């Protein structure tokens with residue numbers, strides 16, 4: 001890891017920026033063209049990450065802003081990934097990065113960013129370190145929630161978009177191919193993605209364990225993000241009888257429509273006449289909205305045990321309801337503990353994932369070097385053919401004219417043989433160099 005020493009006057013602001021670089025004291029590595037400038041939840045509070053996101057609008061679409069950035073900084077390729085907890089600018093550029101470059105770069109992203117903020121927030125990776133960082137992001141060991149696969153979907157989407165906008169090329173294409181392979185390997189050979197760590201998915205697993213009928217009537221109270229996720233799960237599990245209640249009736253109806261159910265305003269819960277088997281509550285209300293009086297009303301004399309899932313913080317079902325009625329209560333407190341336990345289980349896998357990624361890095365290096373040689377060697381057959389043509393048609397033209405047909409045919413045959421053999425020599429030599437470096 002290189003700690004940059006200030007060399008320019010403005011650099012005194014920067015003496016804590018670190019560049020994670022693999023070649024200190026080593027010879028130049030082929031991978032050094034890969035660079036990552038990133039801002040993540042590790043260095044920056046989540047609410048500040050937004051100021052490093054490239055702003056875009058209808059007038060200045062993202063494609064145009066990225067293209068301008070790529071041209072202004074002479075990046076041969078650029079991949080941009082923005083999520084709620086990280087922003088990544090991955091690019092390919094042959095020259096080494098320096099601090100003024102990083103400053104100018106983020107000033108173009110957002111002119112309001114101060115030197116001090118850039119200094120405190122940006123992490124820089126070059127060469128091997130850049131590849132490993134991307135692998136660790138993709139394997140979600142750098143994530144807030146270790147083992148969540150969502151990040152890889154976001155990386156893939158970012159790539160597809162930048163590729164469609166002609167921002168990426170051969171270097172990033174090959175890296176993405178090997179990244180996908182590496183992540184498959186990680187999920188196949190480690191347990192990093194096992195055991196659910198989100199409260200919603202844990203609650204839904206527990207609900208599935210209840211072996212309820214698919215026709216069981218489910219009351220979904222709240223139509224925010226969490227219950228929208230819950231609804232997706234219910235549909236996936238084949239539940240067909242879902243009724244939504246929400247403070248604003250529009251959202252209740254909207255969510256209910258996607259479930260082929262009915263949507264009502266929350267105020268209509270008190271006069272709801274149908275029976276129910278499951279109640280899932282999740283709203284932003286800061287006090288209980290299901291009290292004993294309302295619950296009694298909803299039961300209408302039914303004494304059968306009901307499943308209650310309350311995902312709200314603080315709880316929206318009053319504790320008296322659970323105490324006084326026959327309920328199968330899925331408690332968020334227990335779910336949170338289980339989520340923490342599962343997360344620490346996943347974290348134990350991190351060192352194994354890192355080892356696997358080092359091996360994957362070797363595979364990528366080999367493929368990358370092979371690819372660079374392949375590109376460089378494309379010229380060899382063309383040049384050798386040119387030399388042969390010049391020899392036959394210019395340099396030895398007169399001598400050849402004096403030869404009989406059979407001799408001329410033999411010389412042609414020999415030249416073609418030489419041509420084929422000569423093409424193989426540099427290719428074989430290059431392969432040997434790669435092998436000896438492994």
Ligand SMILES: NC(=O)c1ccc[n+]([C@@H]2O[C@H](COP(=O)([O-])OP(=O)(O)OC[C@H]3O[C@@H](n4cnc5c(N)ncnc54)[C@H](OP(=O)(O)O)[C@@H]3O)[C@@H](O)[C@H]2O)c1
Pocket residue numbers: 199200222223224225226227246247248251266282283284285286289311312313314332
């Ligand atoms: N334990 C966990 O890990 C976890 C995870 C996610 C969420 N949660 C909790 O789940 C709750 C909802 O989260 P969310 O992400 O779904 O929020 P959200 O997307 O903001 O939705 C909030 C929902 O609550 C309703 N609401 C807000 N204030 C209300 C009030 N005073 N009375 C009745 N309804 C009200 C809203 O109705 P309108 O449509 O009318 O605005 C909306 O349906 C929060 O308590 C959150 O802490 C917990």
